[in-house]
Amino acid sequence: MKKRIAFLASDAQMAQDARDRLIKTYGNAAPRDADVVVALGGDGFMLRTVKNLQHLDTPVYGMNRGTIGFLMNTYHEDDLLARLADAQEEVINPLAMRAMDQSGKLHQALAINEVSLLRAGPQAARLKISVDGRERMAELMCDGALLSTPAGSTAYNYSAHGPILPIGADVLALTPIAAFRPRRWRGALLPKIAKVRFDVLDADKRPVMADADSVSFPDIDWVEISSEPSIKHRILFDPGHGLEERLISEQFT
Incomplete structure (x- = not known):
């Protein structure tokens, strides 16, 4: 037919x-x-x-x-x-992002490639990273950070020197962008089921935007990201x- x-x-x-x-x-x-x-x-x-x-x-x-x-x-x-x-x-399966801005408004978006946090001013961003509710890094000073799916690992993630992931791998790539401190941190590989949270430290002085496959939200306070197997x-x-x-x-x- x-x-x-x-x-x-x-x-x-x-x-x-x-x-x-x-x-x-x-x-x-x-x-x-x-x-x-x-x-x-x-x-x-x-x-x-x-x-x-x-x-x-x-x-x-x-x-x-x-x-x-x-x-x-x-x-x-x-x-x-x-x-x-x-x-x-x-x-x-895409990533599901929930992002709270400094006015208290909650934003939601899906990303097939990656969710990224990017500095929105002249100074480096300060981010706290938690995985599954446990703090893993108290402070990352950087231009930004991103969480990538295998499908998106050759895009922005690869440009930021993150790893290329096999498409069938049940992992996500957490990659810093121009990390200043800790300077030698290259990122982490996380299970696909991990729930990642970024808290923006000193957000008034060091504003950060969140981006899910080019859908952007400014003045972010925190971001939570997880894979969405139902989609x-x-x-x-x-x-x-x-x-x-x-x-x-x-x-x-």
């Missing part, structure tokens, strides 16, 4: 043009009626798409029409049905080009 496909595209003209051509060839279904969603853009658009469609439990197949495409497949138009039939599925993002990849292969290849480039 022919798959019902919903084509979604970023605002980039290249992505919009590709969507128009694909719809003429394959038709177009509403996302709620589709067997598969094809996302045209870069990684940022892919992240937004899977989050927006998580209530549908529909797999998403990305084709790269952006500048970065770690989560995307190569763009081809003529063999799409065969590629969708052969595609391999990866299931990713499952279904992402499709061409055979031999899944996340596991991409994560391994990234370490040999």
Whole structure:
């Protein structure tokens, strides 16, 4: 039976043009009626798409029409049905973030890649780190810190010299960003079920923002982060080009 496909595209003209051509060839279904969603853009658009469609439990197949495409497949138009039939599925659990700002407002967001805390002023941030309710570091002076999933470990985490994690690993990477004290601390690997809390010390003088996959909240007082196993993002990849292969290849480039 022919798959019902919903084509979604970023605002980039290249992505919009590709969507128009694909719809003429394959038709177009509403996302709620589709067997598969094809996302045209870069990684940022892919992240937004899977989050927006998580209530549908529909797999998403990305084709790269952006500048970065770690989560995307190569763009081809003529063999799409065969590629969708052969595609391999990866299931990713996001991180759930709860962040309290200094006015007492609670913010919540999900992150497939990472949750990061970043200094928002000229002075280094001062953070206290607790894991599962136990204080693990009384003070980290830094430009920031992040907690990354395996899927996001080659993104911001890798740029901050954090480890690349195998996609099936039940661990999270806690990585400092430009740590000043303790200067030689390189971070930690934590169980996927760990609950991590950052408390911002001296927040008035050293403001900090929280960011969950580019969704940002300023003037943060504390942040709590945990994996959310009840939410499952279904992402499709061409055979031999899944996340596991991409994560391994990234370490040999």
